[in-house]
Each structure stands twice: as C-alpha cells, then as structure tokens.
Amino acid sequence: MKPESLIYILVFQALFGFEVFFSSTNIFSGDLIYIFGFCRNEKLTNTRQNGKSAVVYHEKNGKFHLFTGSDVEFFSGKLELVFMTEHSNYRYSFPVNMRKTETRLITFTNQTAAAMVSDRKKIISESRSFHEFYKAFTEPYWKGNFISPAGHAPVSSDFAVHRSNSVTGVQSFHRGIDFLMPSGAQVYAPNHGIVVFSGFADIRGNLVIINHGMGLYTSYFHLEKSLVKTGQKIKKGEIIALSGKSGLVTGAHLHWDVRIDNTCVNGTDLLKMHFPPEP
CATH class of the missing domain: 2.70.70.10 (Glucose Permease (Domain IIA))
Incomplete structure (x- = not known):
C-alpha cells in the first residue's frame, strides 16, 4: 500500500452479494484499519471481532462501515472478524505483526x-x-x-x-x-x-x-x-x-x-x- 494513498483491498464476494474491503491487510500492532462493505441481498445481523461484538454503522443502501485497531502492546496474534448475515457467516483472519519501534x-x-x-x-x-x-x-x-x-x-x-x-x-x-x-x-x-x-x-x-x-x-x-x-x-x-x-x-x-x-x-x-x- 502506498503511504500517500489508501488502497481498498477486495477480500471476498459471495453469491448473496456480500463484499468487504479493508484499508490494509498487512497489519501491525497499533494500526488503525478502516473497513467498509456491502450486504445487498441479505441483512447483516451481527459482527464480531476476536470473539467480541463489534459495532458497525449501517446505511440504508446496505453499505456498512467500521473502524478497528489493535493496541500497540498486542505483540502477536490475529485480527479475526466474523460478519453474520441471515444466511451465512463470512470469516476473515489476518496476522497482526509486532511493530518495530525505536x-x-x-x-x-x-x-x-x-x-x-x-x-x-x-x-x-x-x-x-x-x-x-x-x-x-x-x-x-x-x-x-x-x-x-x-x-x-x-x-x-x-x-x-x-x-x-x-x-x-x-x-x-x-x-x-x-x-x-x-x-x-x-x-x-x-x-x-x-x-x-x-x-x-x-x-x-x-x-x-x-x-x-x-x-x-x-x-x-x-x-x-x-x-x-x-x-x-x-x-x-x-x-x-x-x-x-x-x-x-x-x-x-x-x-x-x-x-x-x-x-x-x-x-x-x-x-x-x-x-x-x-x-
């Protein structure tokens, strides 16, 4: 990802018209991640991050947004997101790399x-x-x-x-x-x-x-x-x-x-x- 621009990465598109985009999938501890997606033909009912409920902002046209991030002392592990709809669960898992700091x-x-x-x-x-x-x-x-x-x-x-x-x-x-x-x-x-x-x-x-x-x-x-x-x-x-x-x-x-x-x-x-x- 170029430092001066935000490249949205298409992660998945299902038959039901579910799409989700991440500002980055190369994640380090302390990073801020912006996520948006579309749930066109079914309703997004719940979202969970690392086992806990995540709050999502919904628009009328099926578009949804959320910010997420990890603490700088989250030295290793994964960012796991589950988007739950009326018919399916969409799971995404990305490693969280340890940030190198001076x-x-x-x-x-x-x-x-x-x-x-x-x-x-x-x-x-x-x-x-x-x-x-x-x-x-x-x-x-x-x-x-x-x-x-x-x-x-x-x-x-x-x-x-x-x-x-x-x-x-x-x-x-x-x-x-x-x-x-x-x-x-x-x-x-x-x-x-x-x-x-x-x-x-x-x-x-x-x-x-x-x-x-x-x-x-x-x-x-x-x-x-x-x-x-x-x-x-x-x-x-x-x-x-x-x-x-x-x-x-x-x-x-x-x-x-x-x-x-x-x-x-x-x-x-x-x-x-x-x-x-x-x-």
Whole structure:
C-alpha cells in the first residue's frame, strides 16, 4: 500500500452479494484499519471481532462501515472478524505483526521525574477517569479526508516510540503523536465532530476530546488554552485550541492521540487514508 494513498483491498464476494474491503491487510500492532462493505441481498445481523461484538454503522443502501485497531502492546496474534448475515457467516483472519519501534531516552529533570513517580497512582487514576468520554458510538460526523491538527508542524515523537525515563528507568510506549509546536500555536480540528470534553487535568493539562463518530475520537493534550466548549459542534479546519506546556511535560508541544473503542492507534494511518470527498 502506498503511504500517500489508501488502497481498498477486495477480500471476498459471495453469491448473496456480500463484499468487504479493508484499508490494509498487512497489519501491525497499533494500526488503525478502516473497513467498509456491502450486504445487498441479505441483512447483516451481527459482527464480531476476536470473539467480541463489534459495532458497525449501517446505511440504508446496505453499505456498512467500521473502524478497528489493535493496541500497540498486542505483540502477536490475529485480527479475526466474523460478519453474520441471515444466511451465512463470512470469516476473515489476518496476522497482526509486532511493530518495530525505536527506544528513546527521555531526559527529565530530577524534579519532573520525582513528580512522575509520586504521581504514578494519579496518572493511572486520571487515565481511567477519562475512559467514559471514549465510549459512545454515534453516527459518523466526519466527512472526507482528515487533516493534521498541527498544520505543517513536524513530528517530534512518533506513535509507539518506546520511551525510557532517564532518571527513574521506567519504560513505556508513546500512545500518541507529539508535534513540535511552541506555546500559542494554533491547533486545528482534523475533521467534523462534537467536543465531548474541554477542560483541565493534572497530568494531561488543558485538553480537548472530539468525537468524530463511529467510535473514533481524537484528543489534544498539554494545551495553553482551549477555544471550544463541551458539547460544541466543530468543523474540519476550525481552530480549537492553542498549543502549550500545561500538565506533566518537559516542554511545549502538542500531544495528539487517536482512539477507536478506547484503544490508542496510530494517527498517521488516519491522515493517510483517502475517503470519498465531501458532497
């Protein structure tokens, strides 16, 4: 698959008029996969992913869509999907390859590192407290391709980089993308959506969470200032915040994460996908 384009891969076409397409079948841990299909002559009654129910958005013409993905720490295994119709079950199984990531030493001041250690319980507690904001599955608000929330700002730390704390030795995966942006730089909505949270948290600092529909959410951390309110409808390209260095950080930047079913996935995948243009 070319990095600048999305090639839909025809996987199967049954006599009943069932077709399904995947954005990629060469899957690595942490990848975001977009799936759409057609169920023309029968009704799609249920979809399961790795034994669990998967939520699918249905259109009136028999077309269906879903996003899916695996956690970056899903080191090996398979992505298994079963589409159940009135007459048949259509099964697809793809290996999930272990993502090769670089290990980067993150240099913290003693004071910052001490705060991270002392606040470890707070970090876990804060993370859990935000789970509820990523749960709702709604109709798609997004239309067309997604754009970078940072404009032309370069990436300073990519998704899934294996970070090692210079003081504590604690290692963890980076579950988002960091853009190199000074305090006060404009942050843009990558697509249409609804703001489900705009506020402050001790670790994440000033933050915004946007629901784009179909279980897809994007989050923006360590902001200098949010320019939107909870419940507000926003449009693609709208300025939603100013980047900053609030919360537990080592310097000014924008941390952007993309989630599907509350699992952080590679936002670069989303920016590379080509969707039908807006009407």
